[in-house]
Amino acid sequence: MKKRPALTISFLIQFFFLGFIGITLNQGFYIFGLDNTSPSLASATENSVPAVTFIMAALLRMEQVHLDRKDGIVKVLGTIASVAGALVITLYKGPTVYTPNSPSNKPHISSLGDAEGKNWTIGCLCLVGHSLCWSSWIVLQAPVLKKYPARLSFVSYACFFAVLQFGAIAATIERDPRSWQVHSGSEVFTIIYAGLVASAMVFAIQIYVVDRGGPLFVSMYLPLQTLLAALIATVTLGEEFYLGGVVGAALIIAGLYLVILGKSEESKYLSENEPIYSVPENNDMESTFIRPLLGSKLQS
Numbered sequence: 001m002k003k004r005p006a007l008t009i010s011f012l013i014q015f016f017f018l019g020f021i022g023i024t025l026n027q028g029f030y031i032f033g034l035d036n037t038s039p040s041l042a043s044a045t046e047n048s049v050p051a052v053t054f055i056m057a058a059l060l061r062m063e064q065v066h067l068d069r070k071d072g073i074v075k076v077l078g079t080i081a082s083v084a085g086a087l088v089i090t091l092y093k094g095p096t097v098y099t100p101n102s103p104s105n106k107p108h109i110s111s112l113g114d115a116e117g118k119n120w121t122i123g124c125l126c127l128v129g130h131s132l133c134w135s136s137w138i139v140l141q142a143p144v145l146k147k148y149p150a151r152l153s154f155v156s157y158a159c160f161f162a163v164l165q166f167g168a169i170a171a172t173i174e175r176d177p178r179s180w181q182v183h184s185g186s187e188v189f190t191i192i193y194a195g196l197v198a199s200a201m202v203f204a205i206q207i208y209v210v211d212r213g214g215p216l217f218v219s220m221y222l223p224l225q226t227l228l229a230a231l232i233a234t235v236t237l238g239e240e241f242y243l244g245g246v247v248g249a250a251l252i253i254a255g256l257y258l259v260i261l262g263k264s265e266e267s268k269y270l271s272e273n274e275p276i277y278s279v280p281e282n283n284d285m286e287s288t289f290i291r292p293l294l295g296s297k298l299q300s
Contacts, residue, residue, distance in 0.1 A: 021140070078256065078259035079259060080255070092248070094242050
């Protein structure tokens, strides 16, 4: 088991800023963007997180990019496709490609496009900010977890600081006491679910995967979120699909899987070029070197 290191001022400062970037700004941008767009568009935009994470990890030398190999070229192409998809969703609406037959008593919200009565551009910009904050949160966790491997303690401190930050922001912006009142059981359920499941549990699982699999691996599940959100929103909210959103989402998902394919090819390349040792049958302690590591020299 990993022991909890001594808590220092340096760790507290890192937890404070990680909570600010990964929870406060991350969820603040997401909620505002979701309020001004739609669930399907919000989930589709999040598929750019793997590409942004890859760029950040490469700049910080946490991810290797080899343009002279197949895996490096595929990862770069995937990154370009994801960024292009995010730009298409943000800048191009296009005609309606699907309109569900929703009952008149259901709220009608546009999907993967401009929502009536909402600031679509501001909402998309907030969703882009959410993706940047989420990618930063994923990448910056890795070096902190190496120094402070107590994952649950780390996420507890980050959530605690985020609660203080959200409380201060909300008290400054929303001064009407009536806005703080809870009017129904569904609102109570939503608050509890958002706090325990959508925040605490999600961040705990995410930190665990970052520690075990690395920053890029943690974002592999995101395309499933887009599909589920689109299906649920179509059935329950009667959302429409627009051409720009569909094309952009397809580019983002294709880019994501290109990045994942590049990671798979990289792992295969490294495994094929690792040194392999053969242990003689006479149990001699000295091993016979069979295949050298490409580009490396044996050291005595």
